[in-house]
Amino acid sequence: MKTSNIIIIALAVLILNAGITLVLINQKEINAPASTTTIVDPSLNQRHNEITAAVQLIEPAVVSVNVTKTQLVRPGFGFSIFDFFGDIPIQRQVVSIGSGVIYDANGYIITNAHVIEGATEIKVVLPDKREFIANVVGVDNTYDVAKLKIDGNNFPYAKLGTAKELLIGEWAIALGNPYGFMMSDPKPSVSVGVISALNRSFQPQDGHRYINMIQTDAAINPGNSGGPLVNVKGEVIGINTFIVSGTGDNVGLGFAIPIDRVKSIIKIL
Template identity: 55%
Template sequence: MQHRFRFAVCLYLGLSALLTRAYAAELPDFTALVEKNNTAVVNISTSQKVAASERPQLPEGIEIPEGTPFDDFFRHYFGEQGPGGQGGPGDGNGQPSEVQSLGSGFIISADGYVITNHHVVKDADEIVVRLQDRRELVAKVVGSDKRSDIALLKIDASNLPVVKLGSPENLKVGSWVLAIGSPFGFDHSVTAGIVSAKGRSLPSDNYVPFIQTDVAINPGNSGGPLFNLDGEVVGVNSQIYSRTGGFMGLSFAIPIDVAIKVADQLKTQGRVSRGWLGVQIQDVTRELAESFGMKKPQGALVSKILPKSPAEAAGIQVGDIIIEFNKREVDTSASLPPIVGATKIGESASVKLLRQGNVKEVEIKIGALPDEEPVASAAEPGTHDVDRLGLSIANLTAEQKEQLELEQNGVLVHDVKPGPAYDAGIRRGDVILRLQDQAIKDAAQFESVVKSLPKGKSTAVLVQRRGGTLFLALKPKD
């Protein structure tokens, strides 16, 4: 009996060891990858002289803890401040002082070109690049692009180690990836994880299809490389999603092909040019799909055509739904801007769209994306009740139309009560431009259209809000 027990224990331990070794064999070994690429990753520190009133301050009631592991970090960014975050920077007398920040980057050419993030070097008076061999070299900004958050630097050196560039197109969700950077100033820190998603669109970055990962990224990692298992850079670590300021499992990297295209333009022409249609778009929701007679939500819904734009010249109309651009499917509105932005200016592109239930194809000549677009606001109007929808409206005066930059008529929403209009998302200050595929001329016509709306069926309503336009799904209940 005792022999059987010993045999069972030995068998169990042997099988456990075999399973452990088999599991370990499936996990990647990053050591060779790190050893090969570490030397091409750099630490970037910047300094900027700011007035005492502009220096970052700790929130009121927060004191710098003495003797904690984060003591030096807080003092590096916020200076010698008294209890409650009060007190002047530097010498404490309110004189201008130097604010420092940290980031990462990587070398893409042996003669000293370095890629990092725009936000790492923005407004810096001096940029210092520290190599792994501890050399510190002052860098100059060749160019920096806010929209993509990419900056190209140049240091005076030669025969530098460089990274190998990969293809984000071949990257699959679930693939292992690795980041090297300087979180909190700790040079050449290595973290690993997997690709969580591809083609992510963030609210402030319409022209970047981000790679989402669960790689631990923290302040100081920005601008550093994201590697695949072949040791190729597939992304530039840029942002994290966090409610605390620290890593929470959601990191975003700029695809390296996007970054290199931006860097090439910065190097050759000092700025970045992007393709432009001149439309404002939004997603097609389930309710909007029903109102347009679609079987499922798909494409980018055109809510506004900008004057003198390529879209206007091509005959694209408000209410069109772009479902394909240059033979590439447009599944959501977020997928269209990166495709258009990457198209060469002056080229012709084919656009497939849905218009009133029919598929139509148009040719459009791509324009150049302007630097800024104007934003207008609504003025205080009079009132006119539309009880069926639960809102008050007013006709627009000539001055209001001019202020709102309206080329057509519409009605201004003065108030919204609980009801169908509120449920649809219509808010005070919106300008209603179209309803049930009809352009709204004035309050009287709007009321007439409202009376004809079918009960319990979604109807598309186009509104202008803070200079932009969007479609909403309105469903009258009686």
């Protein structure tokens, strides 16, 4: 029994000493300078490609353009309070949404003229959630281009490329805010397609002239108007403007104004 007790006591001392040693070691580790270990997901590099690189370049410069307008509406069913006044139009405030792209660090923005048509107030929301009231610098209604300005500097901005050397079949990346009212996150949506055709021309009855447009099957939906179409270098090659669709939703027939025409217009606005 005495021998057993001695063994048990010895083990207890060893365990206690081991515990003290562990505590001391751990304490030294806590007091030692912290070392940084970076764990790299090997699949991350495999998934990173020229398209994701282009999106990372352009995304901070793509903005939401929220437009407040005053509309005249005629009282209809459910407006019995207005029956005393007959069929007299009433005014109401409505908000529509489009997209734009900052092209200068001082806060100059390109969008479509039809996006801001009739605006009483234009609010620009950046992907980082900053909001600004924009001023209209100039509008070209014929070619559907508008130039806006927000106060400030050091804004992220996009590089304006060229559409002169585009190849049918090359990648095209569309960014904007389709159905932006449904989303609380102001970061733009991204869709990818190809350059489907070049030099498509339209002259609708509203007076706009759409000449030598870029056709793409990258998804463009309501709210995308005014956003950039970019190449795999992250350079703006066009401004997304309209789609041809029987439903109003994307069917793979989207059209963008070539950026070369846009650049020539904003210089004189």
